[in-house]
Amino acid sequence: MNTPRILLLLFIVGFISANAQVMNVRKWRKTERDSLDKGLQMVDDNYFAQAMPIFQNLLSNHPDEIFLKYSYAKCALYRPDKHAEAYQNLKDVYAKNKKLPGIHYDLALAAHYNYQFDEADTYVDLFGRNRRISPEERGKAEILKKNIAYARYYSARPTKAKISNLGPAVNSEGEEYVPAITADESKLIFTYAGKKSMGGLQNAYLQEDLETGVYMEDIYLASRKNGQFSQAVPLDSLNTTGPDAAISLSNDGSILFVYQDLDDGHGDIYQSFLIGNNFSKPQKLRGRVNSYSWDGHCSLSPDGKTLYFSSERSEGFGGRDIYRASLAADSSWTNVVNLGDSVNTPLDDDAPFIHADGKTLFYSSKGRTSMGGYDIFKAVMNSDSSFKKVEHLGFPINSPSDDIFFVPAANGKSAYYSSARKEGLGMKDIYRVEPEFENAPALVLVKGKVMLEGRPAAASVEVSIPARNKLFNVVYANAVNGDYLVCLPAGEDYLLRFNKDVFKTQEKHIKASDLTVYSEQVVD
Numbered sequence: 001m002n003t004p005r006i007l008l009l010l011f012i013v014g015f016i017s018a019n020a021q022v023m024n025v026r027k028w029r030k031t032e033r034d035s036l037d038k039g040l041q042m043v044d045d046n047y048f049a050q051a052m053p054i055f056q057n058l059l060s061n062h063p064d065e066i067f068l069k070y071s072y073a074k075c076a077l078y079r080p081d082k083h084a085e086a087y088q089n090l091k092d093v094y095a096k097n098k099k100l101p102g103i104h105y106d107l108a109l110a111a112h113y114n115y116q117f118d119e120a121d122t123y124v125d126l127f128g129r130n131r132r133i134s135p136e137e138r139g140k141a142e143i144l145k146k147n148i149a150y151a152r153y154y155s156a157r158p159t160k161a162k163i164s165n166l167g168p169a170v171n172s173e174g175e176e177y178v179p180a181i182t183a184d185e186s187k188l189i190f191t192y193a194g195k196k197s198m199g200g201l202q203n204a205y206l207q208e209d210l211e212t213g214v215y216m217e218d219i220y221l222a223s224r225k226n227g228q229f230s231q232a233v234p235l236d237s238l239n240t241t242g243p244d245a246a247i248s249l250s251n252d253g254s255i256l257f258v259y260q261d262l263d264d265g266h267g268d269i270y271q272s273f274l275i276g277n278n279f280s281k282p283q284k285l286r287g288r289v290n291s292y293s294w295d296g297h298c299s300l301s302p303d304g305k306t307l308y309f310s311s312e313r314s315e316g317f318g319g320r321d322i323y324r325a326s327l328a329a330d331s332s333w334t335n336v337v338n339l340g341d342s343v344n345t346p347l348d349d350d351a352p353f354i355h356a357d358g359k360t361l362f363y364s365s366k367g368r369t370s371m372g373g374y375d376i377f378k379a380v381m382n383s384d385s386s387f388k389k390v391e392h393l394g395f396p397i398n399s400p401s402d403d404i405f406f407v408p409a410a411n412g413k414s415a416y417y418s419s420a421r422k423e424g425l426g427m428k429d430i431y432r433v434e435p436e437f438e439n440a441p442a443l444v445l446v447k448g449k450v451m452l453e454g455r456p457a458a459a460s461v462e463v464s465i466p467a468r469n470k471l472f473n474v475v476y477a478n479a480v481n482g483d484y485l486v487c488l489p490a491g492e493d494y495l496l497r498f499n500k501d502v503f504k505t506q507e508k509h510i511k512a513s514d515l516t517v518y519s520e521q522v523v524d
Contacts, residue, residue: 023067032058039071041212045204049078049427050214066096074106079427080401080420083113104130105137108144112372112400117152124148143347144372147400151371154395160436161397163419165429169229170222172196173426174215177418178297180246182253183356183410183445183487184520188222188229189256190430191245198234199241206242217245219258237278248299251356251410252475252485258282259296266294269309276480287332289325296320297405299353302443302487303473307333308352308361318346322363342388343379350374356410356487357441361387364404368392372400376417397433406433410487411518412441442490444512448524449482450498456482459500465492490515496523 025033039054052075059068070093076086087110094103104127111120127133128141170176174194181188193215199206201213218239222232238244238258247257247269254274260282261267268290270282289295291313298309305327310320321344325333343349345367351374352363359381364374368390375398379387397403401420408415415433450459458479463472463486472494477484488494488510496508508523 023065028062032061038211043071043075045212047212047214048075051075052079052082066093069093070100070103073110077106077110077113080113080424081422081426083110083401083422086110087114087116102127102137105141105144108141108148112144112148112151115151115155115400117148120148121145143366147370147372150369151395151400154369154371154392154398157394158396159394161394162434162436163396164432165421165423165425166229166416166432168425169231170220171425171429175427176220176430177428178246178248178351178405179407179416179418179430180249180256181407181409181416182249183251183485184447185224185409185414187249187253188224188232188416188430189235189246189249190220190222190232191217192220192232192234193217194426196234198239199243202241216241216243219244219246235279237280238272238282247297248353248407250300250304251302251487254476254478255300257298257300266292267296269295269298274478276478285333286330287325287328287334288336289333294320297351301354302356302358302489305473306354308339308354310350310352310363317341317344319348319366320350322349322352339387342386343390348374351405353405353407355408355412355441356445356489357443358489360441362406362408364406371395371398373402373420374404376403376406393435397435402428408435410441410443410445411520412437440518442515442517444488444490444494444510444515444519444521445485446488446496446508446510446521446523447483447485448522450477450484450500451482451524452500452503456480457500459484459498461486462497462499463488464495464497466495467493488512 035054035058039051042051055068055072055075059072062068069089073086073089076082090107090110094107104123108120108123108127111123124141124144165171172194174192176190176192178191179188197215197218199216200208201210202216203209203213219235220232221235222229245259247259249256256272256279258270258272259267260270269285271285272279272282284290289307289309291311294312296310298307300307307325308322310322312320316338322339323336326335328334345365347367349363349365352361354361361379363377365377366374369392376393378391378393379389381387399421403417403419406415406417415435416430417433418428419431420428450457459477461475461477461484464470465472475484475486490512493513494510496510498506
């Protein structure tokens with residue numbers, strides 16, 4: 001007997017003792033029985049959201065089957081656009097069988113997602129009183145209890161932030177997440193998984209599986225002009241039939257970090273370089289950033305010398321932690337340091353983003369004062385390079401569901417992130433945020449074009465700090481369009497040297513030592 005049928009039998013046995021109700025599938029059509037097997041298999045593999053339509057269809061044909069209603073509701077908890085329906089169905093199931101194992105926790109979670117915090121408290125307390133639950137389940141209940149309390153607190157004290165869905169040009173009924181932007185918001189690269197995925201439906205071995213397979217990730221690009229994003233298109237130079245996921249961009253968009261898991265049992269971080277209009281084949285980061293554990297997200301500092309990244313390596317505080325690494329002279333990453341318990345928690349801490357000002361860190365955490373799942377937090381670097389004071393970004397930026405991959409533009413007036421919300425187009429969507437931060441970032445964004453005889457030209461832009469005789473960074477003008485961009489944090493004066501073959505070097509001084517606000521300069 002296969003696993004799905006065992007699960008079905010166990011469920012029915014539980015129902016027999018409670019209300020003598022048995023789901024008789026012998027009178028079902030064979031196609032329905034096959035669909036049930038498929039749905040149960042997907043649930044067994046933790047593909048709850050993907051299994052939801054299967055149970056939804058079966059429930060429409062057999063509306064009185066409580067088992068189907070419960071299965072559908074459990075799966076719908078993983079779909080933010082179905083949270084209200086999940087809660088109602090769970091209450092219907094509860095009215096029929098109040099002793100169903102785990103039903104109180106499911107109800108608490110559903111009520112929490114729907115901002116019904118009093119009901120959520122009641123259900124999670126009932127779940128916690130059950131002496132038969134395991135220590136792991138009791139721990140989950142305690143975390144949910146805290147989430148409910150923080151969600152009640154923050155939702156009653158909303159900030160002035162404005163949230164807007166990027167709409168069908170970017171989002172779809174599939175999943176869109178991990179937005180990566182250039183500092184000036186002109187380009188958005190993100191990860192997509194859905195019907196348009198290059199590999200189609202595949203199993204865990206990346207083989208076609210139209211029955212129980214899932215869609216692999218692809219990388220997409222959208223350009224922003226006059227405040228609107230163009231229709232997103234796949235990055236064909238990077239996408240394969242396997243999973244391809246974007247992580248982050250350098251400020252100028254010339255370096256794209258991607259995540260890959262190439263059959264070694266854990267994921268690693270790779271980088272790809274923009275050459276003309278296409279990105280190069282990703283190469284694994286050299287040095288100590290990648291490990292024998294999962295290493296899955298990163299963000300590059302504006303000077304290109306520090307990489308903030310998340311990892312599950314064993315020396316952390318628990319789950320995923322955030323680290324930083326330094327760039328060595330041989331272009332490898334070394335001197336890996338955990339950011340400490342002022343940032344990291346015993347729960348997962350992930351998705352770091354260091355702002356273009358070089359000192360403001362944004363990241364997501366399931367710990368601290370999370371409203372539920374991942375919430376967005378902010379910390380500002382001290383003079384000793386530590387991050388001691390962590391700030392929750394409040395509601396409505398954060399919600400009871402996952403809010404993650406927060407990336408603000410250089411001007412601090414807008415940001416992008418992935419969130420699971422009922423107003424979304426399907427699964428996770430990408431949203432634009434006007435955060436209304438009290439303190440504007442202090443930096444100069446310098447951008448422009450390098451031209452030679454009226455045509456775009458490739459050139460190096462060497463950025464130094466003359467007062468300290470220090471090289472800050474080297475960026476490059478794109479050979480196809482001549483564009484370059486560099487972010488210069490406040491507190492220093494800078495010298496830009498434009499170098500092109502045998503031609504005379506051109507220089508531009510940028511004063512930022514006394515800067516207290518965001519500034520932008522165009523230097524062609």
